[in-house]
Amino acid sequence: MSRIDQIFQQRLQVINIGAAKFKEDLDLQNIDSIQYDWRPPAGGNPQLIEALDWLQNHEQIEMANQEAIKRIKDAHPYLVDIEPAVKVIPGMHAKKILHSGPPITWENMCGPAKGAIIGALIYEGLADNEQEAARLAESGEIEFAPANEHSAVGPMAGIISPSMPVHVVENRTHGNKAYCTVNEGLGKVLRFGANSEDVITRLKWIETVFAPALKAALQQSNGIDLKSITSQALHMGDECHNRNKASTSLFYREIIDYFLQTDLDKSDLRQVIEFIKNNEHYYLNLSMPACKSALDAAHGIPYSTVVTTMARNGVEFGIRVSGLDQKTWFTAPANFVKGLFFPGYSEADAAPDLGDSTITETMGIGGFAMGGSPAIVQFVGGEVEDAIDYSEQMYQITVGENSNYSIPALNFRGGAYGIDIRKVVDTNILPVINTGMAHKEAGIGQVGAGIVHPPFACFEQALLTFAAKYRGEQNE
Template sequence: MSTIDEIFNQSLHVINIGTSKFKEDLDLQGIDTVQVDWQPPAGGNVQLIEALDFFQDNDKVEQANQEAIKRIKEAHPFLIDVDQAVNVIPGMHSKKILHSGPPISWENMAGPMQGAIIGALIFEGLANNETEARALIDAGEIEFDPCHEHSAVGPMAGIVSPSMPVHVIENRTHGNKAYCSVNEGFGKVLRFGAFSDEVIDRLKWLRDVFAPALKKALALTEGIDLKSITAQSLHMGDECHNRNKASTSLFYREIGDYFLQTDIDKQSLREVLRFIQNNEQYFLNLSMPACKSALDAGHGVPYSTVITAMARNGVEFGVRVSGLGEKEWFTAPANFIKGLFFPGYSEEDATRDLGDSAITETMGIGGFAMGGSPAIVQFVGGEVEDAIRYSEQMFDITVSENSNYSLPTLNFSGSAFGIDLRKVIETGILPVINTGMAHKVAGIGQIGAGIVHPPKACFEKGLLRFYEVYGGDGINE
């Protein structure tokens, strides 16, 4: 055994845990020091730690989570139809407008969302201009609901109005459906709050020309297998949120011959095919409802801490938990996106995080699959190493990996999926989302893209509510 004198005469090799200030002082003295970044679980919050301890390594929770991710993984979404929203979306009526994110009132909505709603009312013929649209809303004539609460999703503002065409996706494993609008393409578009004549005319063309043509083509199919397209495109460099070049091409290949078999006139046929061909983000509005249909199948499993939705409305970020209520949202102020801005724009111009497209990350693709989509860093910023690191890190907060969606650059391992409410709180690691940035003023459009994380408070609120619901029912007995 060493004496005290011998110990103090030895060279020091220090492991510093916590604040790096001590390491900096030791570095100045030339002492060999290793910094270990550490923080107490749940940030030291006693209530959260109590809840974590209660549900940690709990058989009921573990079994419920395995059941939830089994349902999600086994889901098999197909595109089966396109129709006007009022004809297919449950609970839709002539004066209802659906929007992205958790519930929000008109007066609290972000600029792009208000602009998109004004455009939708003009498109529907309920108003002739912005003044009339605002008067209609102020008179209480229009009802607003989240897309998510009607089996639907929408990118950015996410606006769906009664006569808008929506893709109809059927999860053939469990029988549930999901819905999403048709992607308008780039430029001045409704999803960013634009409502000029150009925007309204395009929406009318989608309703009157494109959707009827697609409906005829789909009627000749047995459904388009979206799960298969997603799996293939992940092997071709897409992550199926912000990069959909391969997936849109694969969809174009699948549907093209069916269009040619219809009785559509040649000019309309060329317009319709060219619209898909020139819109490399077309598949986003198929990827999102495909993910939605799978995640909805995994919702409602008692005791499950798996996250089944992440969504943003430009003001608040919201999450839903499988084991809690269908309309039970846990919200906090949405963050601003960090990334690359288009020339002439800066952080001062951006609105907060916006859109339902984080349903892709909830499914384990999108930002979770960036490691398999190296080219995405040219759009959202960072290095290829960052993308791989994000994909690997997400395994620390998820229940499993999805072998359906393997990533070649990660040695063909499946993407991390099944975000676990407990693990987010325990590790302090937040889900990564890659996304576009909208200008805070309606109609200006996209001004960049980057990386964003949910606010931690969403998950903290969710865990405390979970403890309130399940903490006293003998779950540990």
């Protein structure tokens, strides 16, 4: 035990919590001090504060969260195969289409999602044209479901239809798998809602030429180690959400020799490897299922307040929490992204926040690792210092630091990961996401990129539901 008079022998160093005026006077006296810009916890909502009081310093929760982040960190994803969705994704069938974000009905979907679904129905041969496809989608004959509920993820509209080839990513630590389509590149692409003939043609090419070639190459390999690629790419300026230049190059380096070991026709082979080489976002569709396989492994731990999913469908933002049911989403209207627009576009053109790519932020990369990716800052607006601030701030809302995914600009500190709903509500600090923006109308494509946050309401609801569930259990 210390004694009060011991402080009389020490140099005073002060944390000033609240009125900044007092800090200014400490500066005048040349006293080391730090300003803590306090805000009411949980936005001053008494119901949330009461729930927080119960959930904080709760031993079972702390233990469960340690287990959750251990699983996330230990997960070791490999790309092992590429197969049609209907063959590998559990619960997939010929009349089912998966989409990004939380559950949503056809009538309520955003423009890009509708456009992509129309494209997918034409691609599947279930409709001949746009009108027919729209009618079919409306008819109720097609089942729509969130990719996230099927061990899958998709960027932007995130549409996965039965015949689409999906990367099969295996988490060799925990044995579960995750799935994601092949990234089509930029411009007029299905994930932004484009469904013209050239879009369909490319999808067909992916199905008939690209996928068999990649499958053959992967068969030569013992799987491609995605954890290793992500980890290295984070040291090469990628954050593996909006910047995938380094990771795509690393993947290219890993896969190329396996392609050469196959007996593929040379012209096909050249097309296939050129497709990877020319698409610097190729790795996004590997980064995402890699993250997904780790986070799925951490779902379903009783008492864990760690977020295992953040996803958007262009209308709503949804999150899921490890200690709560897999079908339980906490949703609120998606925010609009703030950032830079491509020439000719403005805020009025953008759809609300869209896509499952926030699985990267849930994993602790993407926006969370932006401090290590100065190049992305130019793309989303802001300054390098802001990016470092964002990355540093994320430690305040997460359970741990992932030393496998370290950030050079933060002295190789392990990235913040394991978003804790309690900390988000307590601090009012929201996870930071960097993301592309889709045009609100189908098929126009990307209009810009920027920064966005989940709505606070998702975390409020999650916290209240969590508290109600576990307090109830303890009272039984």
